[in-house]
Every structure is written in C-alpha cells, then in structure tokens.
Amino acid sequence: MPLLSVAKLSIHFGGLAALINCSFDVEQGKIFSLIGPNGAGKTTVFNIINGIYKADRGKILFDGTDITHLAPHNVARLGVARTFQNIELFSKMTVLENVLVGQHIHLCSGILSGGLLLGRVRAEEKLAREEANNIFDFLGLTDYRSHLVSDLPHGIQTRVEMARALAAKPKILLLDEPAGGLNPQETQVLMQLIERIRSDLKITVLLVEHDMAVVMGLSDRICVLHFGQKIAEGSPGEIQKHPRVTEAYLGETVEHA
Amino acid sequence: MLLQVIVSGIATGCIYSLMALGLTLIYKSTGHVNFAQGEMSMLSGFVAFTMFHILGFSVTFSLFICLLSSIVIGLVMERLLVRPAIRAPHFNVFIITLGASIVMQSGAGLIWTHDQFLFPSAFPSETFSLGFVRVNGISLGIIATTGVLMLVLYFFFKYSKTGTAMRAVSESQNAALLMGISVKRSFALTWAISGFISGVGAVLIAPVIFLSTRMGLVVINGFAAAILGGWGSIPGAVLGGIMLGILENVAPYYFPSQIRNIIPFAVLVGVLIIKPTGIMGEEEKRRV
Numbered sequence: 001m002p003l004l005s006v007a008k009l010s011i012h013f014g015g016l017a018a019l020i021n022c023s024f025d026v027e028q029g030k031i032f033s034l035i036g037p038n039g040a041g042k043t044t045v046f047n048i049i050n051g052i053y054k055a056d057r058g059k060i061l062f063d064g065t066d067i068t069h070l071a072p073h074n075v076a077r078l079g080v081a082r083t084f085q086n087i088e089l090f091s092k093m094t095v096l097e098n099v100l101v102g103q104h105i106h107l108c109s110g111i112l113s114g115g116l117l118l119g120r121v122r123a124e125e126k127l128a129r130e131e132a133n134n135i136f137d138f139l140g141l142t143d144y145r146s147h148l149v150s151d152l153p154h155g156i157q158t159r160v161e162m163a164r165a166l167a168a169k170p171k172i173l174l175l176d177e178p179a180g181g182l183n184p185q186e187t188q189v190l191m192q193l194i195e196r197i198r199s200d201l202k203i204t205v206l207l208v209e210h211d212m213a214v215v216m217g218l219s220d221r222i223c224v225l226h227f228g229q230k231i232a233e234g235s236p237g238e239i240q241k242h243p244r245v246t247e248a249y250l251g252e253t254v255e256h257a
Numbered sequence: 258m259l260l261q262v263i264v265s266g267i268a269t270g271c272i273y274s275l276m277a278l279g280l281t282l283i284y285k286s287t288g289h290v291n292f293a294q295g296e297m298s299m300l301s302g303f304v305a306f307t308m309f310h311i312l313g314f315s316v317t318f319s320l321f322i323c324l325l326s327s328i329v330i331g332l333v334m335e336r337l338l339v340r341p342a343i344r345a346p347h348f349n350v351f352i353i354t355l356g357a358s359i360v361m362q363s364g365a366g367l368i369w370t371h372d373q374f375l376f377p378s379a380f381p382s383e384t385f386s387l388g389f390v391r392v393n394g395i396s397l398g399i400i401a402t403t404g405v406l407m408l409v410l411y412f413f414f415k416y417s418k419t420g421t422a423m424r425a426v427s428e429s430q431n432a433a434l435l436m437g438i439s440v441k442r443s444f445a446l447t448w449a450i451s452g453f454i455s456g457v458g459a460v461l462i463a464p465v466i467f468l469s470t471r472m473g474l475v476v477i478n479g480f481a482a483a484i485l486g487g488w489g490s491i492p493g494a495v496l497g498g499i500m501l502g503i504l505e506n507v508a509p510y511y512f513p514s515q516i517r518n519i520i521p522f523a524v525l526v527g528v529l530i531i532k533p534t535g536i537m538g539e540e541e542k543r544r545v
Contacts, residue, residue, distance in 0.1 A: 076437035105437035
C-alpha cells in the first residue's frame with residue numbers, strides 16, 4: 001500500500017479549474033517529485049493534502065487514513081510536515097524556538113503544568129532540546145541555534161524551515177521549492193540533505209521543485225502537471241523522454257540536464 | 258512625600274497596565290481589539306459581590322470565584338461573540354465587543370443597579386514603612402500582585418510549550434496550523450488568559466474606586482497605556498500603564514488637582530507626536 005495516495009483530485013477557484021482529476025501514489029521511502037510550469041497546480045496539491053484547501057472532488061489517503069476532510073492541525077498530527085515556497089518561519093523567534101514549535105505535537109504537557117514547570121515537563125523539555133540538537137547537527141545549524149530567524153540569510157532560513165519540519169518527526173515531508181533562491185553550492189548541500197533525510201531518517205519526501213537538476217538527480221518518480229492535469233508519470237529517465245512533457249515544459253532544460 | 262506619591266502612582270499604573278496587557282494579548286494573538294475588557298472586569302467584580310454580599314460566602318472564597326468566573330467570561334466571549342466572526346474584518350469584531358460592553362454594562366445595571374458598592378480589599382489597609390517611604394498596604398498588594406502576574410505570564414510565554422505555540426500562532430496562523438497547533442484552541446486560551454487578567458484587575462481595582470457598572474471605563478486608560486507604550490508591545494503595555502499612573506498622581510502634586518486627567522493625555526499626545534509608534538512600539542515593516 002502506498003504511504004500517500006491521491007485519487008481523482010479536483011478543485012476550482014471561481015471559474016478556474018486548478019486541478020482536474022489528479023491522481024498519484026507515493027510509495028514509502030521514495031522521493032517523489034511534482035513538476036510542471038508555473039500555475040500547474042503543484043502548490044495547490046500541497047495545500048489540499050495539508051487541509052488548507054478543501055477539494056471539490058477526490059480523495060486523499062495517508063498511511064491508511066482518509067485525510068481529505070481533516071483540519072490542517074490534525075493532518076500535521078498524523079505525520080505530514082511541510083516547508084513553504086516563501087519561507088514561513090516564526091521570524092521573531094530564535095532557531096531553537098522554531099524547532100520547539102515544530103515538536104509541538106510530541107510534547108504533551110498541559111497548560112497548568114507547563115506554566116509551573118513541573119518535573120515531568122522539565123524532563124520532557126530536556127528531551128525536546130536534545131532532539132533539537134540532533135536535528136541541528138544533522139542540518140549543520142548548531143552555530144545558529146540562538147539566533148533570531150529574521151537575522152539569518154535566506155539559505156540558512158531554508159534549512160531552519162527543514163529543521164522545524166523534521167522536528168515533528170513526520171512520516172512524509174512536503175518540500176515546496178526548497179532550492180528556490182539558493183546558489184549552486186547551497187543547492188548541492190540541499191540535495192545531499194534531502195537524500196539523507198530519506199536514507200538516514202527514513203522519511204518519504206514529496207518534492208515540488210523548478211530546478212531540473214535537483215528533480216532529476218533526486219527523484220525516484222516524477223509526476224508532471226500541466227494546467228491542473230497530470231500529463232505524465234514515471235522515472236526521471238522516462239519523464240525526460242516523454243513527448244508530451246518535453247512539449248509542455250521541459251523543452252531545452254532536458255538537453256542541459 | 259513625592260516618593261510616596263510615586264509609589265501610589267505605580268499602584269494606579271499597575272491597574273492600567275493590567276487593562277493594557279489584556280488588550281495587548283488579545284490583539285497580538287488574534288488581531289482583535291476587545292473594547293469589553295473593562296466590562297469583563299466589572300462583571301467578575303459583581304460575581305464576587307453577589308457571592309459575599311448576597312449569598313454570604315467568605316470574602317476569600319468569593320474572590321477565588323471572581324477569578325474563576327473571569328476566565329469563564331473570557332471563554333464565553335470568545336466562543337459566543339468572536340469565533341462566529343472569525344472571518345470578519347477586525348473592525349467588525351471591535352464593534353461587536355463595543356456592543357457587548359454596552360450590553361454588559363446595562364445588563365449589570367438591571368441586575369445590580371448603577372450604584373456604587375464597597376468592595377473588600379484582599380490586602381490590609383494599614384501603612385508600612387519601607388525605608389524612607391510609608392506605603393499603604395493596598396498599594397503594595399496591587400504592585401506585588403501585578404508584578405507576580407507579569408512574571409508568570411512572561412515565563413509562560415517565553416518557556417512553556419503552550420506559550421511558545423501561542424506566540425507561533427500570533428506570528429503566522431498558517432504555519433502554526435501546519436505544526437499541528439490548533440489556532441482555535443490558541444485563541445480561546447488567549448481570551449481565557451485575558452479574562453483572568455481582567456479578573457485580577459477587578460480584585461485589585463474595585464476596592465480602590467468602588468464597584469459600579471461604570472468601573473469598566475478604566476479600559477480607556479488601558480487603551481491610552483497600551484498606545485503610549487507602543488500598541489501591540491507587551492513590555493510597552495506594562496511601561497505605558499505605570500507611566501500614566503505616575504503622571505496622574507504626580508501632576509496634582511505640582512499643579513491644581515483638576516489637572517489630574519489632563520496631564521497624562523497631554524503626555525500621550527506629546528509622545529505620539531515625537532514617536533508615533535509609542536515608546537516601545539516597532540514600526541511595521543512591510544516586505545516589498
């Protein structure tokens with residue numbers, strides 16, 4: 001059974017059909033990419049999975065649960081984490097605080113005990129901070145842990161957002177254009193990180209990305225959207241040769257890739 | 258003598274700070290302006306009054322129930338009036354709370370009349386000597402209670418998991434949702450905390466200015482304090498309140514006493530001319 005199964009998803013915004021009958025399955029432990037020109041509906045798919053938008057038709061199964069009609073915070077609790085196209089960090093907080101918010105669903109201390117800092121909460125907080133440190137090690141963020149997010153450069157913020165998403169210990173990580181605005185070296189580091197998230201942390205990755213080198217280099221499977229419709233799905237090799245894809249989108253990029 | 262006036266000014270200021278704090282918390286986490294903050298205080302004051310004066314419970318128990326009821330009032334306000342309008346513009350919610358404040362004031366008048374009532378203080382009224390200053394026990398109690406409450410709130414928001422989550426919601430509701438934080442629950446909690454602050458306000462203020470349906474008007478000073486300190490800034494709300502309180506008490510010491518209500522607001526206008534965002538307020542930065 002696939003970890004995430006999207007079936008016949010459709011959504012309209014006013015008169016605009018943003019997604020039409022879109023279906024794909026993401027297998028456990030794979031890196032699955034959604035590509036397509038601007039406005040193809042990639043981020044819309046993310047927003048429906050997260051429960052921010054409600055689909056007009058269609059169904060989403062995650063890990064055996066129907067999440068089509070769940071509220072965003074409940075989807076998150078099932079193990080779906082995400083980063084955003086335009087980084088959406090809590091910029092007035094430190095890097096560490098952002099990650100602690102990411103751990104929110106795993107900390108269970110209540111309001112009263114939380115306010116009084118009782119023993120059990122202390123132990124929990126200590127564990128939370130240790131786990132945060134592991135994530136910082138993993139992503140190379142240890143030096144920035146007490147920095148205010150708003151003081152950090154874009155490349156670092158991208159990694160902080162990944163750290164916050166990983167803090168939730170998700171089963172699947174949705175990355176929305178993680179390479180956007182990164183220079184070639186940063187993109188290299190990012191690719192290694194995504195690969196290690198899959199191999200070391202055993203987290204399935206659903207990726208939306210415009211940088212074809214990243215998509216072709218990382219993906220196990222690729223699904224191509226065009227004006228809200230799926231026009232192809234397959235391995236990177238198959239997608240590069242697919243006539244409708246080259247026509248719709250990849251064009252010259254394929255030759256350079 | 259001046260020192261003593263300042264101390265009682267700080268005590269008055271603490272009450273404004275509490276009002277300003279209740280307003281600021283709700284504004285920061287939900288974007289709403291709650292005009293009924295003072296009436297929430299007034300209502301919980303009358304709950305205590307009913308408990309000890311009409312039903313004959315002990316004062317301590319009544320004050321405890323007063324604090325409890327203030328939390329309930331905050332939650333009820335949120336659930337009944339604010340949540341249904343969650344997608345409405347903030348200005349609509351402001352008018353809703355303004356309407357609620359009028360209904361609460363008139364409703365309380367129907368039940369308890371518009372008279373003024375004595376309200377027992379939780380603190381002794383004799384004076385203590387602290388070094389050079391002789392301080393009234395009630396003032397001291399007000400300052401100490403406010404101080405403790407502020408510290409608890411500071412640690413709650415800074416270090417607790419729930420407090421951190423609430424700060425996250427106030428920065429980005431969408432991102433917070435995707436971290437598994439329930440924004441509705443966070444809003445409700447904010448109103449509960451604001452309600453509790455208004456309840457503490459009732460316990461502290463009613464003994465000083467008497468309990469009456471007009472007691473809620475102190476929210477005007479709360480607004481002034483919050484704006485003087487910098488609208489939306491929590492330390493600003495505290496600082497603004499205390500500054501207003503000191504000014505209000507020190508002004509009559511040098512000038513005719515009718516000036517009491519003029520000086521603080523003259524200073525408010527003066528500060529806003531020099532620094533329109535208030536003392537600790539930040540200029541709103543927009544991404545271009």
